[in-house]
Amino acid sequence: MLVFRQLFDPVSSTYTYLLGDAEAGEAVLIDPVFEHHRRDSALLRELGLRLLATLDTHVHADHVTGAWLMKQSCGSQILLSEHAGASPVDRPLRHGDRVAFGRRYLEVRATPGHTNGCLSYVLDDLSMAFTGDSLLIRGCGRTDFQQGSPGQLFRSVREQILSLPQTCLLYPGHDYRGLTVTSVAEELRYNPRLGGDANEGDFAGYMNHLGLPHPKQMDIAVPANLRCGQPGAHGAEGQDSSWAPLTFSFSGIWEIQAASLAERLAEARSGALQLIDVREAPEFTDALGHIPGARLLPLSELSARMAAEIDPARPVVAVCRSGTRSAQATVLLQKSGCKRVANLAGGMLRWRAERLPVEGGVD
Structure with missing residues (x-):
């Protein structure tokens, strides 16, 4: 058949x-x-x-x-x-x-x-x-x-x-x-x-x-x-992708989809999963709101603060408005030694579009 x-x-x-x-x-x-x-x-x-x-x-x-x-x-x-x-x-x-x-x-x-x-x-x-x-x-x-x-x-x-x-x-x-x-x-x-x-x-x-x-x-x-889809040397070498259903973008970023992250919000609230929002402080409470369990750690401050505030032994998901700044955050986190890092694909825009839980924000 x-x-x-x-x-x-x-x-x-x-x-x-x-x-x-x-x-x-x-x-x-x-x-x-x-x-x-x-x-x-x-x-x-x-x-x-x-x-x-x-x-x-x-x-x-x-x-x-x-x-x-x-x-x-x-x-x-x-x-x-x-x-x-x-x-x-x-x-x-x-x-x-x-x-x-x-x-x-x-x-x-x-x-x-x-x-x-x-x-x-x-x-x-x-x-x-x-x-x-x-x-x-x-x-x-x-x-x-x-x-x-x-x-x-x-x-x-x-x-x-x-x-x-x-x-x-x-x-x-x-x-x-x-x-x-x-x-x-x-x-x-x-x-x-x-x-x-x-x-x-x-x-x-x-x-x-x-x-x-x-x-x-x-x-x-x-x-x-012309390379048949083989990533360049910038791929996420040494990264562990087994901790969640992740996809690998050609730009070398591991991503988690909104629905998959929504299923793990209990882990974010308990601290087993580190959910960091890398927007600036006013954005954290703006019309989009933020994900329950997320912690504000602006990208502009990430390099200076992550050694003291990020545990490299626990998974980290980075979030921003559209997924662009958080993608850069995952690169910085990987370079710092974090082995289980993912970017929220589509950011808060996609999260809200899929009507997933938020704190604050406007419907």
Whole structure:
């Protein structure tokens, strides 16, 4: 039986796809996202699947791949186009290759044009295809950077994707409107850029006048993805992440989500967990209020006071308005010798948005 799951990252609107052979207990993961490697690893474990490989459709510019992290946690291989220029890649993929999992396989189709290393993956029975950014639902990836080419993308989509059976379901790398799937028949008829009677000249004229800004994460994501998502030397070496359900950001910060911290408020009140709010004093009692059990220790005073006021043997969670100042606080705490440190992801803004307990503040 084929196991199929479509997963979503709301920050970059990226879809990650899990495909597995239930009988053989083997799986592959398409376009994993760095921040979700724990989610993906847990899902594999719960479904009883062993991850053989991660397959990125291209070198992404809007998020960091989870390929390296999945390899560390699951022992999976990293697969990517031979033209991507990334390292370390365990198996460079070429047009026509097959990636097997159990009795099933994905056929590799080169679909350059969004980038020169774009690949699409087609299931063995031609019922499903995973198109990355080459073809989106009623759209396509841009062609104005990373060796993009309108003409090349037009030919790629028409010859390698829209030539599949019309009933073939197409799963894109992103969707920003909440749409999840389309089909060859739909895109041939309704895609305003690539469907209908559009020719290569029509498409090039459309794409050359999009006038879009570069992705916000491009300067971080592209270099990181050329390393297959492997963090640089700034990663939190020597840190213990086993004390809470933490996620590791690519900037090298361990983070705890608001809901997970809310479950540990009793520890904060008892002192077993050190919850420090690094905002300035007026902010501690402003409209956002503060978390029950939190202790005010402004970032501006942290370096001078933490030796006397922070116990390095107990876990520490740092909090601020948005998660920015507290991220810097975790770096300072780590440098001081604290081994169990986390930043509250999203800060008080996210805490209040999730309607979690506060002291003071305004509804």
